[in-house]
Amino acid sequence: MSVQKPVLIREDGRRIDGRRPDEMRPVKIAVGVLKNANGSALVEYGETRVLAAVYGPREALPKYMSMPMRATLRVRYHMAPFSTDERKSPAPTRREIELSKVIREALEAIVFSSLFPRTGIDVFIEVLQADGGTRTAGLTAASIALADAGIPLKDIVIGVAIGKVNGVLVLDINGLEDEYGEADMPVGIAPNLGEIVLFQLNGVLTREEVKVGLDMAFKAAENIYKIAKEALYNKYIKVLEEVKFE
Amino acid sequence: MSTTTPTLKILVADRQIVRPGDCLALIEGVFEQKLKHIPEKHIYILGNRVYSDVVGVVSIENNTLSVVPLESTYIPRKDDTVIGVISGVSVSSWSVDIKSPYKAILPASDVIEGFNPAIHNLRNYLDIGDYVLAKVAAFDRLRDPVLTVKGKGLGKIIDGYVVEIKPSKVARVIGKKGSMYNLLTNMTKCELVVGVNGYIWARCPDERVLDVLVKAIRLIETKAHVRGLTEEVRSYLASKLGVQL
Numbered sequence A: 001m002s003v004q005k006p007v008l009i010r011e012d013g014r015r016i017d018g019r020r021p022d023e024m025r026p027v028k029i030a031v032g033v034l035k036n037a038n039g040s041a042l043v044e045y046g047e048t049r050v051l052a053a054v055y056g057p058r059e060a061l062p063k064y065m066s067m068p069m070r071a072t073l074r075v076r077y078h079m080a081p082f083s084t085d086e087r088k089s090p091a092p093t094r095r096e097i098e099l100s101k102v103i104r105e106a107l108e109a110i111v112f113s114s115l116f117p118r119t120g121i122d123v124f125i126e127v128l129q130a131d132g133g134t135r136t137a138g139l140t141a142a143s144i145a146l147a148d149a150g151i152p153l154k155d156i157v158i159g160v161a162i163g164k165v166n167g168v169l170v171l172d173i174n175g176l177e178d179e180y181g182e183a184d185m186p187v188g189i190a191p192n193l194g195e196i197v198l199f200q201l202n203g204v205l206t207r208e209e210v211k212v213g214l215d216m217a218f219k220a221a222e223n224i225y226k227i228a229k230e231a232l233y234n235k236y237i238k239v240l241e242e243v244k245f246e
Numbered sequence B: 001m002s003t004t005t006p007t008l009k010i011l012v013a014d015r016q017i018v019r020p021g022d023c024l025a026l027i028e029g030v031f032e033q034k035l036k037h038i039p040e041k042h043i044y045i046l047g048n049r050v051y052s053d054v055v056g057v058v059s060i061e062n063n064t065l066s067v068v069p070l071e072s073t074y075i076p077r078k079d080d081t082v083i084g085v086i087s088g089v090s091v092s093s094w095s096v097d098i099k100s101p102y103k104a105i106l107p108a109s110d111v112i113e114g115f116n117p118a119i120h121n122l123r124n125y126l127d128i129g130d131y132v133l134a135k136v137a138a139f140d141r142l143r144d145p146v147l148t149v150k151g152k153g154l155g156k157i158i159d160g161y162v163v164e165i166k167p168s169k170v171a172r173v174i175g176k177k178g179s180m181y182n183l184l185t186n187m188t189k190c191e192l193v194v195g196v197n198g199y200i201w202a203r204c205p206d207e208r209v210l211d212v213l214v215k216a217i218r219l220i221e222t223k224a225h226v227r228g229l230t231e232e233v234r235s236y237l238a239s240k241l242g243v244q245l
Helices: A093-107 A134-146 A175-180 A207-241 B165-172 B176-189 B207-222 B230-243
Strands: A026-031 A039-045 A048-059 A071-081 A119-130 A159-166 A168-171 A184-192 A197-201 B008-010 B023-025 B032-038 B044-049 B050-051 B056-061 B062-069 B081-089 B091-096 B102-107 B132-136 B146-148 B161-164 B191-196 B199-203
Touching: A026 A134, A026 A207, A039 A134, A048 A071, A048 A134, A048 A184, A071 A093, A071 A134, A093 A119, A093 A134, A119 A134, A134 A159, A134 A207, A159 A175, A159 A207, A168 A207, A184 A207, A207 B091, B023 B062, B044 B062, B062 B165, B081 B102, B081 B191, B081 B199, B091 B207, B132 B199, B161 B207, B165 B176, B165 B191, B165 B207, B176 B191, B176 B207, B199 B207, B207 B230
Parallel strands: A071 A119, B102 B146
Antiparallel strands: A026 A039, A039 A048, A048 A119, A159 A168, A159 A184, A184 A197, B008 B023, B023 B050, B032 B044, B044 B050, B056 B062, B081 B091, B081 B132, B091 B102, B132 B146, B161 B199, B191 B199
16 A cells, blocks of 8 residues: 545635635734844744744955946845755756756846946845745745845735645645646736746646636735734834833 | 926825835826836836836925935945945955945045055055045946045044934935934034935034934834924934033
């Protein structure tokens, strides 16, 4: 007997972790968690936990990386060795290099990089705990960290994944659903502009399913966006409530 | 500017905290097909809406709308007074760290009259770690900023104390029409020179006053977005220094 596939959609229509198909995991966002970085954010989608740090705009090193008309955006998506149940080698894998690239391109769409010619903006995305949806949580964290660093942005990007398990379209797939599901469609959304800045698809979805999935993603992004805005606001509102300087 | 036409319908309050992508106002009668960015006001216009591009505080004055960022990086401009730290010495120039993405250059001929690289050793004039008060003589997007120390009061800083603050808070330390700056100097009797890149050079009568001044500056820095800060700083200084109004 071999390892059995877990029951992903229960008889009552709920998912393996008890969520409805269009339900997000609880989202938590903290801003300004790192002192040394210009901007930082910690984003949690359920058990997925991602830290992002932004440095810059600063001198682009090595010098040949700098571009005369705009800032160079450098993004490193990385999974910590302890983020998975089996140790992950800390060396960047093909997957991580690819994700760094797609996240960079998503962020380039929102950063006003022409304001800082010849400089570099470094974005570090560190996955602390992986349970599906790390690239989308990472993208959210990165854009909030950029906002925290005071870098002019068009909008904040919210990442959210749509999946298909046992023929049912589900929002924000977790690790198990990712592993045993039929499709995974991460989307990066700029909610104010209504633009999609990242779009990937693993597996097969019909046209209709993509449409429905995108609708779900936009709705979810709206909610995460509210939490993100609240988090950015809280960093400064906290000062107002602090005890007066003695 | 023409971007804030009289038909502006402002949706936010003065001094409200906004984030990138927050809609600030609707413009009636204007429709921008392409995104129009106004970097110095930290807003952009798309369609008939005005958006913020940073986390900042809204400022509404005479029906013009802008956002003052809460975090920012110092980008040099010509004629800015800056305070820098010497970070490197070469044969004919110093490189100066002015807390900006661009490394500034201070040419030796500017500091030493009749400069001759064969005779003069630059380290005898300014060495690594020295603070200099300087002006930005030239800067554009293609070349690194060039500093000059020719001018009244400019040059190496040899006494006093240099306080570092975030560049985005400099405006608040100066205040509207210099109100905060005047308050600080009048009440502490310190001489202050504010470098727009986020350094403040203070010369105080004694250590105790300096300590109070530094704490007051830190107070301004952490509460830059708070209303009625000038009054708070005034009462703080008064309580620490004894009433000197």
